[in-house]
Amino acid sequence: APDTAPGTVFLQLDGVGHDLLRAALRERPATRGRARPRPPLMETLAAWEGTTHTLTRWRTDWSSQTGASQLGILHGSNEDVPAFRWYEKDTGELMISNRPTSAAELQRRAAARAGHPGLLAEDGASRGNLFTGGADQLALVLSVAGRRGRHNRSRAGYFAYFSDPANATRTAGSFVAEVCREIGQSTRAKLRRERPRVRRGGLYPFIRAFATVVERDVVVAAVIGDMLAGRGAVYADLVAYDEVAHHSGPYSRDTHQVLRRLDRSITLIAKAARHAPRDYRFVLLSDHGQTPGETFAAQYGLTLEDLVRAGCGLPVPRRAGRTRSGAEARAAARVALHRPEETHEREQAPAGAPPAGPDATATTPGPR
Template sequence: MPVTAWRAGAALLRVLAVWAVSTLTMVLLALLLPGFRLQSADGDSLTRLGLTAALGAGFFGLLNALVWPWLVRALLLVPALVLGLLVFLLNGSLLLLALSAVPEGRGAASPAVAAVVAAVMSIASSGTSTLLAVRDTGAQRRRMRRLAGWRATRGQPAPPSGTPGTVFLQLDGVGYELLCEAIAGERPLMPTLAALCGTTHRLTPWRTDWSSQTGASQLAILHGSNEDVPAFRWYEKDTGELIVSNRPSSAAELQRRATARSGHPGLLAHDGASRGNLFSGGADQVALVLSVARRGPGQRSRAGYFAYFSDPAHAARTALSFLAELAREVGQSLGARLRGEHPRVARGGLYPLIRAFATVVQRDVVTAAVAGDIINGRTAVYADLVAYDEVAHHSGPRGRDTRQVLAGIDRCVAAIAQAIRYAPRPYHLVLLSDHGQSQGETFRSRYGLSLEELVRAGCGRPPVPRQACRTGAAGEREPAGAEARGVARVALHRPEEPPEPPGGPARGRGAPIVLGSGNLGLISFPDLPGRASAEAITARYPDLLRTLADHRGIGFLLVHSERHGPVVLGAGGAQHRLATGEVLGADPLAPFGPGAADAVRRTAGFPHAADIMVNSAVDPDTGEVHAFEDQLGSHGGLGGEQSRAFLMSPLALSPPDDELVGAEAVHRVLRRWLAEAAAHPAEPRPRATTRAPS
């Protein structure tokens, strides 16, 4: 049999099989759901019922094939989450339209039931089509192209190329030690990554900057510089503004500053795509990126959304998974309270919704967008999966909840690896993290007061009434999982939250501004001009520095001395003078390992470093720290596993430097790999063909 005829026959058989499954699904739903019927008022035989279902399923399938892609493309300007809801409802509308075409009015359903029936049928038909295409390489390629939405973006498939593309996949918050545990053993938690490591990829640790958080790390990785980024949030005296990394206006400003310092637009400037990140990396194609969230509608890329919602079954699966994740979070939170687990943090409010968004919607949309970029042959793609970081803040880095999230991330990597197999060009898959997570009881829970309350006591000021406290004060309840919260607002097209004033009437005139960034605290004095020196602070508040340095929960302070320059203060009068390396007493930085002095010295030179930078204590045996926010798993300062990130790179690329220190060093390595890929093209990848049976 000729190959063309065999392909046509195989495709016809797949269509008939999908139609049969859809028909059977519709019959079962008609028998089970009271609001859905396929029979006349007098009743019909089972044969007539099956014929009616076949006609309804056929009409519904034709509408999904011919009308659905145009509907989704017309709605790409609405917010991502709203688009997901509209997909669910529009799919039900198409089913009602299909039922109206059934002769003699035998098909009928209420709008709500129609949405449910359409979702179930879409899932059944999509699953059947995927299962039948497993052994057909050509069908798999065509399915991946439809998922990529290439007709909407380029008008034709990308031509085969021998120049490798590169996919950078960031597993937010997954530290080096944690990853080693997840890929170890005979039955690893993350089997896809375990299969890569040691066969096609190498695993390398890298050390973050003092500010071990996504804002600083990803800014440097994508744009080459995180100079003057002392924390996740900080107060700038010269403008009186509060900079918060997950606020779109702040992210845009940070990207502008980094671009000006580095002198180039970013890692993804050449035919790149940025998915789910804080920053664009200079890419033209973006989806769920905070730094460009305020751009005009015509400047936003919707290819990623089309790639996901082009199959209505995706929206249905996501909706069901979203509800299941909500129920899982409520059950896990209730179980933790009933078991009396300690330490724990509050998990109410919007957190269940933010968790479900991060672990389902953001994960699925970003994965589909990356797969679409690969099938479209894009040169460089950088994507961030934030699910683990979000859950670890509330459940701890090694909680039972986080194991499920890591397994889900591994499946995303497997889906992206599958897309690479059907790409028009070879691809290098690079996996990396921006920081790790450190476990520990919160500072307030452990010591009974927040950092702000400790500072006010050291200043001789009365405590701030709890009802007057505003978000942003260290120790008050910060919205943990900040990256996921910011991306969720972008997905909903919510307006930017107005910046919180750093001070307030309840704090009093001239009160210090206290901010938290994981286990890193920042204290600024608005009424002391410039960078307030240790001498000026002591003259104003004689007991403050000693109160802080001698507290059991504080590891060290960074201040600026008029006489000695940047100085690290510890308990009992200990000092580490960073300019000369002179140490008086026990070195306050010794518990934080090698490289701590260099990291702190670099931050001391930032123009917007706070008047007092505070790092919590670290347990030398367990690596536990005490977050100044309401987080069980935290990052942002020094101590524990938060400062050890990972880089998993293909053996085909040159090995990274022996010791990678700082996110800017990682950026240089990634740029080198992009240059290597461009300079060493292989033979163009042939298009996959399907062999006819002999």
């Protein structure tokens, strides 16, 4: 019967690449003073691999980011999603994948192209995602976050979770601990002069704590509630690793702790499934991987915006103008645009050479 057929729980490990996950499922070398190898970072998933589950590699398209991947998975089309953010000439708008208005428009377009509401349209639930997937049961879904009034059911996940004092107390304590953990890890990275490194001050410790604690707890509780209610399909995005890896690096010790906590969350969900009114099949997937690297500003001494402004002949900050990239950008852009070469600087004539004539000018070297 349809009501007793196995349901499906899709758990998206945001930003976890194939090689990273494979390493997290293997035993780690023994440390000093220990004779045996250490257990895998993700023990539950390590036990699943090769028994109930198979680890398979897949490749994203040109836009390797959550918006494009999740839109294709949940709505069957990611056409015209070239990047995380882009400018649309037709509408004159800047589209940003994690902006509620942009996410709502991308979802509308994908559903229209695919000809159906989405993967979760039949008795489904969408938890912590950018898009609804056509689900009626929503919590922390960005594409409907811009809605106002009682019709926005996405916020209901917060209220349902924090209405329980035990949940609120436990999550608040974990939130404070995560803020302190980020401050300590950031300070340690500075003292060790780890590279590459991005700024992690300001509000980031609180943003990280929200993603790795609050959102995780609310999403996990919502998924468990969906299974106990016997819903047919649930898709949940666990964003903790992606948030930390963007700032600490994909293979850092900071992310090891996040992977262990993700594994515990999956263990909790799997245990709760034993009490559900129907069987559930678990599908774990990722939307993209990550590669460590310097930011553009850290590598070249100026932002990409400054480089474009310099290439277009617009003023740039003094800091950017003093960098090699800032000095070369204008010349490179002029060559590409077939503009006349700049003539405001004169080359110094070699000793013994005749004076430069009126037509002799100095030129800025173009790209080599």
